[in-house]
Amino acid sequence: MTDMLTREELLRRAGFGAAMLSIPGLAAACGGGGGGGSASSGTQKLADTLRFSNWPLYIDVNEKTKTHPTLDAFTKKTGVKVDYVEDINSNSEYFGKIQGPLSRGQSIHKDLIVLTDNERFLALMIDRGWVEELDKDAIPNISNLVDVQKHPGFDPDRKYSLPWQSGMTGIAYNPKVTKPILSIDQLFEDKSLKGQMTALNGFGDTLGLVMLANGDDPSKITDASFKSAIDRVKEASDSGQIRQFTGNDYAGPLSKGDLKACIAWSGDIVQLLPDNPDLKWVIPKDGGIIWTDNMIIPKGGDVFTASTYMNYAYTPAVAAKIAAYIQYVTPVKGTKEVLAKTDPALAGNELIFPTDATLEKVHLIDPEALNNQSYAEQWAAVLGA
């Protein structure tokens, strides 16, 4: 009998367990859940934890302890722990992941995420109202924002976003296997590069550079300038001049010499240089593209805590530590002066601190065009899918 009872009890427990498992599952699938334990307005109280999602290799790392010194210093200063996750690998995929809950009015349990302005998704987040307004009273250091970044098209008064880092799109080449490649015309037409050069699969990156080479303005895209640029890319792809369209996976083949040249991001090449001192990155003769990764607070995030962190990141001393490690273009004024004392070589690096002459040669991409569905479909067709 006892045996029977035990089995019976076991089954009942198992049934109960299954119900326990599936009910929260269903509840999560069907909605519910509001803010992630955070107050969105008014309360000037720091949360226990800042939930921060960023791109890989995009903040300082202490190689020995594998910690992030600037984040640890933030915790020490404010008492806020940072749950720092490097889970953004692609704007489109990250957006695909978060758009479901956000469109149903649910929190994604993040206080700070970083998206790029050369794809449609950052502007979409702002237009849809899926972001919280910054608490500018908590960000006095916003005065350190460089002038060129003060009034971007997608957020003219910087109400919702602040730059994290910027980078430039240009041409990289491997001088061991090719002569210098200094213009898009050369990259697209020089037969010695046939099948040994790649373009980026981001519409803003590749089409932007081609538009500049065509003498068109990528910050004001028209149907005509779009068409002549996309036709030119399609032709180069059909003829086999362009080998592939890549994300940042061009780095390996370029340093090995499989690729002679490619359209590439400045920061990637700076990071490859220690192992491949010969690699060259240039702004094409007709101009390059500049893009910026922006911090935003997704709906339901803790505004005060996130804003407090932004203020901290906009301290030149902190920005200098981050820039020295990741070597992208910092948007924080005064960083160069701090670095000039600690690391003059870095402060002199044009790819981290572009001169005014360089900045004049790089252009922003038209945010309207990025969100044009027909353009997006035509571009997908060129990419083969």
Added chain:
Amino acid sequence: MGFFHRHRGLTPYLLLLPGLAWLAVFFLVPLGFLAYQSLQSGTFDVGYAFDWAWGNYWDALQRYHPWLVRSLVYAAIATLLALVISYPLAYWIAFRGGRWKNVLLVMIIAPFFVTYLIRTLAWQTILADQGPVVSLLRDVGILGANGRVLATSTAVVAGITYNFLPFMALPLYVALEAIDHRLIEAAEDLYASKLQAFLRVTLPLSMPGVVAGTLLTFIPATGDFINAQLLGTPKQAMIGNVIQSKFFNLLDYPGAAALSFTLMAAVLILIAIYARAIGTEKLTG
């Protein structure tokens, strides 16, 4: 005397309950949602609404059939190659592996300890233009002096074959390992040659493994997009690439859902034909 004692007949169903609940929540509900989404129309900006938009399916078939066909062809070639490579491998491990069997099996599974993406990126290195494989192919004249393997159909099919090989090799091994050796001895005692014994005893008895292996390889290979993306060019794009691009870049959720269902239907039809031709009892042994 409890409830279960009085309703003994119910017990098996109650035991099934957790499994069924799992299937319902994580398979049927999402599938139903996908079906619902595939019949919506609209745009991301104005929002999508359900209105029996069968046009999405027409569009999927009419505009994207070249991608669908290409995916099925690549997957079929890769499955066949995996079978041809795995069968001798599994045969040898099962019949001649001896005390090394477990080590050899671990070696087949070993690549699975590395993530899929990294394994595929490794093929970029293996097949690199300046690498040893391509130099050898150039030297023996299979490739021209400037020929390459990367960014061609060959690279994509090779990548798929490699990535799914264990799915073929393991079921084959299990089927071959279970064969009673006395049956083969009996065949030879009855004057069958080695070849005849293989063809009439070993091969038929290993068919459940062949069927299971082909299904486990072919089905996921059809929907694969990583290999085409990393080892191919736009000309090698597969249906998985189109679905991915529609979902993530174009935000065309109904289009992506309709394509997913079309792919599912195409695979199901092919499998039904295959099962009918070869007999389902082969799968269950």
